[in-house]
Amino acid sequence: MSIFELDERLARDSELVAVLGLCQLRLLKDGRWPWLMLVPQRNGMTEIFDLQPLDQALLTFETNMVASALKKVTGATKINVAALGNIVRQLHVHIVARFEGDSNWPGPIWGFGQAAPYEQATKQEFITQLVEALSS
Amino acid sequence: MSIFELDERLARDSELVAVLGLCQLRLLKDGRWPWLMLVPQRNGMTEIFDLQPLDQALLTFETNMVASALKKVTGATKINVAALGNIVRQLHVHIVARFEGDSNWPGPIWGFGQAAPYEQATKQEFITQLVEALSS
DSSP states (O other): OOOOOOOHHHHHHEEEEEEOSSEEEEEESOTTSOEEEEEESOTTOOSGGGSOHHHHHHHHHHHHHHHHHHHHHHOOSEEEEEEOOSSOOSOOEEEEEEOTTSTTTTSOOTTOSOOOOOOHHHHHHHHHHHHHHHHO | OOOOOOOHHHHHHEEEEEEOSSEEEEEESOTTSOEEEEEESOTTOOSGGGSOHHHHHHHHHHHHHHHHHHHHHHOOSEEEEEEOOSSOOSOOEEEEEEOTTSTTTTSOOTTOSOOOOOOHHHHHHHHHHHHHHHHO
16 A cells, blocks of 8 residues: 555645544634545545545545534534535545634635634634544 | 425425435536435434434445446536535535536535526436436
Protein backbone atom coordinates (compact mmCIF):
# COMPACT_ATOMS: atom_id res chain seq x y z
CA MET A 1 0.00 0.00 0.00
CA SER A 2 1.40 3.39 -1.01
CA ILE A 3 1.60 6.37 1.34
CA PHE A 4 -1.50 8.55 1.25
CA GLU A 5 -0.99 11.93 -0.41
CA LEU A 6 -3.40 14.70 0.59
CA ASP A 7 -4.43 17.14 -2.14
CA GLU A 8 -2.54 20.44 -1.81
CA ARG A 9 -5.64 22.63 -1.73
CA LEU A 10 -7.36 20.47 0.90
CA ALA A 11 -4.15 20.66 2.94
CA ARG A 12 -3.98 24.45 2.62
CA ASP A 13 -7.66 25.13 3.38
CA SER A 14 -7.97 22.86 6.43
CA GLU A 15 -6.10 21.49 9.40
CA LEU A 16 -5.87 17.98 10.81
CA VAL A 17 -8.04 17.26 13.87
CA ALA A 18 -7.76 13.46 14.12
CA VAL A 19 -7.05 10.33 12.13
CA LEU A 20 -9.93 7.84 12.21
CA GLY A 21 -9.94 4.26 10.90
CA LEU A 22 -10.26 5.28 7.26
CA CYS A 23 -10.28 9.06 7.12
CA GLN A 24 -8.46 12.16 8.16
CA LEU A 25 -10.86 14.39 10.07
CA ARG A 26 -10.02 18.00 9.20
CA LEU A 27 -11.35 21.43 10.19
CA LEU A 28 -11.81 24.05 7.48
CA LYS A 29 -10.04 27.36 8.10
CA ASP A 30 -13.30 29.30 7.98
CA GLY A 31 -15.02 30.44 11.14
CA ARG A 32 -18.35 31.27 9.49
CA TRP A 33 -19.65 27.75 10.06
CA PRO A 34 -18.42 24.76 12.12
CA TRP A 35 -17.16 22.98 8.99
CA LEU A 36 -15.46 19.59 9.05
CA MET A 37 -14.15 17.38 6.28
CA LEU A 38 -13.43 13.65 6.09
CA VAL A 39 -10.77 12.55 3.61
CA PRO A 40 -10.44 8.78 3.08
CA GLN A 41 -6.75 7.93 3.15
CA ARG A 42 -6.82 6.17 -0.19
CA ASN A 43 -5.02 7.51 -3.24
CA GLY A 44 -6.76 8.01 -6.58
CA MET A 45 -10.36 8.09 -5.29
CA THR A 46 -12.83 10.60 -6.77
CA GLU A 47 -16.32 9.20 -6.23
CA ILE A 48 -17.60 7.39 -3.13
CA PHE A 49 -18.38 4.39 -5.34
CA ASP A 50 -14.70 4.20 -6.35
CA LEU A 51 -13.96 2.95 -2.82
CA GLN A 52 -13.88 -0.75 -1.98
CA PRO A 53 -17.14 -1.89 -0.35
CA LEU A 54 -15.58 -2.16 3.13
CA ASP A 55 -14.20 1.39 2.79
CA GLN A 56 -17.64 2.60 1.71
CA ALA A 57 -19.08 1.15 4.91
CA LEU A 58 -16.28 2.68 6.99
CA LEU A 59 -16.83 6.08 5.38
CA THR A 60 -20.54 5.90 6.21
CA PHE A 61 -19.75 4.93 9.79
CA GLU A 62 -17.20 7.72 10.25
CA THR A 63 -19.43 10.30 8.52
CA ASN A 64 -22.36 9.53 10.77
CA MET A 65 -20.19 9.42 13.90
CA VAL A 66 -18.73 12.85 13.12
CA ALA A 67 -22.10 14.32 12.06
CA SER A 68 -23.70 13.12 15.29
CA ALA A 69 -20.85 14.54 17.41
CA LEU A 70 -21.01 17.84 15.53
CA LYS A 71 -24.77 18.10 16.16
CA LYS A 72 -24.23 17.34 19.86
CA VAL A 73 -21.42 19.87 20.32
CA THR A 74 -22.98 22.73 18.33
CA GLY A 75 -26.72 22.19 18.80
CA ALA A 76 -27.03 22.91 15.07
CA THR A 77 -30.42 23.27 13.39
CA LYS A 78 -29.28 20.95 10.60
CA ILE A 79 -26.15 19.05 9.62
CA ASN A 80 -25.21 19.29 5.94
CA VAL A 81 -23.30 16.32 4.52
CA ALA A 82 -21.95 16.48 0.98
CA ALA A 83 -19.42 14.92 -1.39
CA LEU A 84 -19.13 17.42 -4.26
CA GLY A 85 -15.56 17.59 -5.60
CA ASN A 86 -16.24 19.82 -8.60
CA ILE A 87 -13.09 21.82 -7.81
CA VAL A 88 -10.87 19.40 -5.86
CA ARG A 89 -11.22 15.87 -7.23
CA GLN A 90 -9.66 13.96 -4.35
CA LEU A 91 -12.59 12.33 -2.55
CA HIS A 92 -13.64 14.32 0.52
CA VAL A 93 -16.89 14.63 2.47
CA HIS A 94 -18.05 17.93 3.98
CA ILE A 95 -19.87 17.83 7.33
CA VAL A 96 -21.18 21.26 8.28
CA ALA A 97 -23.23 22.55 11.21
CA ARG A 98 -25.91 24.98 10.02
CA PHE A 99 -28.05 27.42 12.00
CA GLU A 100 -31.05 29.52 11.01
CA GLY A 101 -29.70 32.92 9.99
CA ASP A 102 -26.08 31.81 9.47
CA SER A 103 -24.12 32.95 6.37
CA ASN A 104 -26.22 32.11 3.29
CA TRP A 105 -28.87 30.16 5.28
CA PRO A 106 -30.79 28.18 4.01
CA GLY A 107 -28.61 28.08 0.88
CA PRO A 108 -25.46 25.98 0.53
CA ILE A 109 -22.11 27.15 1.94
CA TRP A 110 -19.89 26.21 -1.01
CA GLY A 111 -18.66 29.08 -3.15
CA PHE A 112 -20.29 31.68 -0.91
CA GLY A 113 -18.28 34.81 0.04
CA GLN A 114 -14.82 34.75 1.58
CA ALA A 115 -13.44 32.59 4.39
CA ALA A 116 -13.32 34.33 7.78
CA PRO A 117 -10.40 33.44 10.05
CA TYR A 118 -11.13 31.71 13.37
CA GLU A 119 -10.44 33.35 16.68
CA GLN A 120 -7.77 31.00 18.09
CA ALA A 121 -9.45 30.34 21.47
CA THR A 122 -12.84 29.69 19.82
CA LYS A 123 -11.27 27.21 17.44
CA GLN A 124 -9.36 25.39 20.16
CA GLU A 125 -12.44 25.09 22.37
CA PHE A 126 -14.47 23.73 19.44
CA ILE A 127 -11.83 21.12 18.60
CA THR A 128 -11.54 20.05 22.25
CA GLN A 129 -15.31 19.62 22.59
CA LEU A 130 -15.54 17.78 19.29
CA VAL A 131 -12.77 15.31 20.14
CA GLU A 132 -14.43 14.68 23.53
CA ALA A 133 -17.78 14.02 21.86
CA LEU A 134 -16.12 11.64 19.38
CA SER A 135 -14.48 9.73 22.23
CA SER A 136 -17.63 9.29 24.32
CA MET B 1 -44.90 -0.03 11.04
CA SER B 2 -46.78 3.06 9.89
CA ILE B 3 -47.30 4.01 6.25
CA PHE B 4 -44.54 6.24 4.87
CA GLU B 5 -45.62 9.81 4.23
CA LEU B 6 -43.61 11.77 1.67
CA ASP B 7 -43.07 15.48 2.37
CA GLU B 8 -45.41 17.64 0.25
CA ARG B 9 -42.68 19.77 -1.27
CA LEU B 10 -40.53 16.75 -2.19
CA ALA B 11 -43.63 15.21 -3.79
CA ARG B 12 -44.36 18.38 -5.76
CA ASP B 13 -40.80 19.00 -6.97
CA SER B 14 -39.99 15.43 -8.08
CA GLU B 15 -41.53 12.31 -9.59
CA LEU B 16 -41.16 8.67 -8.62
CA VAL B 17 -38.77 6.58 -10.75
CA ALA B 18 -38.48 3.39 -8.69
CA VAL B 19 -38.81 1.99 -5.19
CA LEU B 20 -35.59 0.39 -3.94
CA GLY B 21 -35.12 -1.65 -0.75
CA LEU B 22 -35.13 1.35 1.56
CA CYS B 23 -35.67 4.44 -0.57
CA GLN B 24 -37.88 6.02 -3.14
CA LEU B 25 -35.74 6.99 -6.13
CA ARG B 26 -37.14 10.25 -7.53
CA LEU B 27 -36.28 12.57 -10.43
CA LEU B 28 -36.33 16.32 -9.82
CA LYS B 29 -38.55 18.33 -12.19
CA ASP B 30 -35.61 20.41 -13.41
CA GLY B 31 -33.91 19.67 -16.71
CA ARG B 32 -30.82 21.81 -16.04
CA TRP B 33 -29.00 18.88 -14.49
CA PRO B 34 -29.69 15.11 -14.29
CA TRP B 35 -30.83 15.37 -10.66
CA LEU B 36 -32.00 12.40 -8.63
CA MET B 37 -33.10 12.08 -5.02
CA LEU B 38 -33.29 9.15 -2.61
CA VAL B 39 -35.87 9.35 0.16
CA PRO B 40 -35.67 6.64 2.84
CA GLN B 41 -39.18 5.37 3.46
CA ARG B 42 -39.02 5.97 7.20
CA ASN B 43 -41.15 8.58 8.93
CA GLY B 44 -39.66 11.21 11.23
CA MET B 45 -36.06 11.05 9.98
CA THR B 46 -34.06 14.28 9.57
CA GLU B 47 -30.38 13.35 9.80
CA ILE B 48 -28.70 10.27 8.31
CA PHE B 49 -27.57 9.31 11.81
CA ASP B 50 -31.25 9.23 12.93
CA LEU B 51 -31.64 6.04 10.86
CA GLN B 52 -31.13 2.59 12.37
CA PRO B 53 -27.65 1.19 11.58
CA LEU B 54 -28.98 -1.30 9.02
CA ASP B 55 -30.88 1.50 7.27
CA GLN B 56 -27.71 3.62 7.25
CA ALA B 57 -25.92 0.79 5.45
CA LEU B 58 -28.81 0.35 3.01
CA LEU B 59 -28.86 4.08 2.27
CA THR B 60 -25.12 3.98 1.53
CA PHE B 61 -25.59 0.98 -0.74
CA GLU B 62 -28.50 2.55 -2.62
CA THR B 63 -26.76 5.95 -2.87
CA ASN B 64 -23.63 4.43 -4.38
CA MET B 65 -25.61 2.16 -6.72
CA VAL B 66 -27.59 5.13 -8.05
CA ALA B 67 -24.53 7.42 -8.24
CA SER B 68 -22.62 4.78 -10.20
CA ALA B 69 -25.53 4.23 -12.62
CA LEU B 70 -25.95 7.99 -13.07
CA LYS B 71 -22.26 8.37 -13.89
CA LYS B 72 -22.49 5.50 -16.40
CA VAL B 73 -25.62 6.82 -18.13
CA THR B 74 -24.58 10.48 -18.31
CA GLY B 75 -20.78 10.33 -18.54
CA ALA B 76 -20.76 13.17 -15.99
CA THR B 77 -17.55 14.94 -15.00
CA LYS B 78 -18.49 14.60 -11.34
CA ILE B 79 -21.33 13.20 -9.28
CA ASN B 80 -22.49 15.44 -6.41
CA VAL B 81 -24.00 13.64 -3.41
CA ALA B 82 -25.53 15.67 -0.61
CA ALA B 83 -27.91 15.47 2.34
CA LEU B 84 -28.71 19.10 3.18
CA GLY B 85 -32.31 19.51 4.36
CA ASN B 86 -32.12 23.15 5.42
CA ILE B 87 -35.47 23.82 3.74
CA VAL B 88 -37.23 20.41 3.72
CA ARG B 89 -36.43 18.49 6.91
CA GLN B 90 -37.57 15.04 5.80
CA LEU B 91 -34.34 13.11 5.17
CA HIS B 92 -33.45 13.02 1.47
CA VAL B 93 -30.18 12.59 -0.45
CA HIS B 94 -29.45 14.48 -3.67
CA ILE B 95 -27.48 12.67 -6.41
CA VAL B 96 -26.63 15.02 -9.27
CA ALA B 97 -24.64 14.61 -12.50
CA ARG B 98 -22.40 17.64 -13.09
CA PHE B 99 -20.56 18.71 -16.24
CA GLU B 100 -17.95 21.39 -16.83
CA GLY B 101 -19.82 24.49 -17.95
CA ASP B 102 -23.26 23.39 -16.71
CA SER B 103 -25.53 25.84 -14.81
CA ASN B 104 -23.50 27.32 -11.93
CA TRP B 105 -20.51 24.97 -12.49
CA PRO B 106 -18.37 24.43 -10.39
CA GLY B 107 -20.63 25.89 -7.72
CA PRO B 108 -23.46 23.98 -6.03
CA ILE B 109 -26.88 23.59 -7.68
CA TRP B 110 -29.08 24.26 -4.67
CA GLY B 111 -30.82 27.63 -4.58
CA PHE B 112 -29.48 28.59 -8.01
CA GLY B 113 -31.86 30.21 -10.52
CA GLN B 114 -35.19 28.75 -11.57
CA ALA B 115 -36.12 25.17 -12.47
CA ALA B 116 -36.35 24.51 -16.22
CA PRO B 117 -38.99 22.03 -17.38
CA TYR B 118 -37.84 18.80 -19.06
CA GLU B 119 -38.59 18.05 -22.66
CA GLN B 120 -40.82 14.96 -22.29
CA ALA B 121 -38.90 12.68 -24.69
CA THR B 122 -35.54 13.63 -23.15
CA LYS B 123 -36.84 12.86 -19.68
CA GLN B 124 -38.33 9.52 -20.70
CA GLU B 125 -35.13 8.41 -22.43
CA PHE B 126 -33.07 9.36 -19.39
CA ILE B 127 -35.35 7.42 -17.02
CA THR B 128 -35.30 4.37 -19.31
CA GLN B 129 -31.50 4.37 -19.52
CA LEU B 130 -31.16 4.90 -15.78
CA VAL B 131 -33.49 2.04 -14.87
CA GLU B 132 -31.61 -0.21 -17.30
CA ALA B 133 -28.27 0.74 -15.72
CA LEU B 134 -29.69 0.07 -12.24
CA SER B 135 -30.89 -3.38 -13.34
CA SER B 136 -27.60 -4.49 -14.91
